[in-house]
Amino acid sequence: MTVNDLMQQGYTYILTEPVGKNFDPEFHPQLTPQEMLSLGVFGGLYMRDCTDEFPKEWFVNAKLALVGTKKHVASLNYFGVNASQSLSIWKKKGWIYKDDPRGWFQWYCRYYMGRRIPDEDKRQIKRWRAIARHLAQVHRNCRVGDIFCRPRQRQAILHWAYDSRKI
Numbered sequence: 001m002t003v004n005d006l007m008q009q010g011y012t013y014i015l016t017e018p019v020g021k022n023f024d025p026e027f028h029p030q031l032t033p034q035e036m037l038s039l040g041v042f043g044g045l046y047m048r049d050c051t052d053e054f055p056k057e058w059f060v061n062a063k064l065a066l067v068g069t070k071k072h073v074a075s076l077n078y079f080g081v082n083a084s085q086s087l088s089i090w091k092k093k094g095w096i097y098k099d100d101p102r103g104w105f106q107w108y109c110r111y112y113m114g115r116r117i118p119d120e121d122k123r124q125i126k127r128w129r130a131i132a133r134h135l136a137q138v139h140r141n142c143r144v145g146d147i148f149c150r151p152r153q154r155q156a157i158l159h160w161a162y163d164s165r166k167i
Contacts, residue, residue: 029161043072
């Protein structure tokens, strides 16, 4: 796969696993990238220029902001709130891997498609597992079925492929 988008030019990677299969046994996301995009994540800004890299069907029902929009559109998020930090903050905290300049979700999309980078996969899966503390807080503080209790936290959980609608 060769990537040419606004953040990467000429980046090449190899797909070594079947799409959506053979995940690390420690990694069991509840949502696919396509499901996440159709629910509404990242204020609709994420991946608007990446449609050539991923399957077309991922974008059929994706909630994406109009081209030219520069700020998150909270209403496009499933929970209607902004739960993202800026890319500059992600970079300062060392969360960005050089081959995935958009962060965790870009890594997940490429992992889902079949790319494997053992050390980076291990690091990102460890980060994904750490979100469990937020799931525990929602369990502890919200009534079952009240999906709009803690909407910002639930939106953040959704950004990590956990389906907080089921809590």
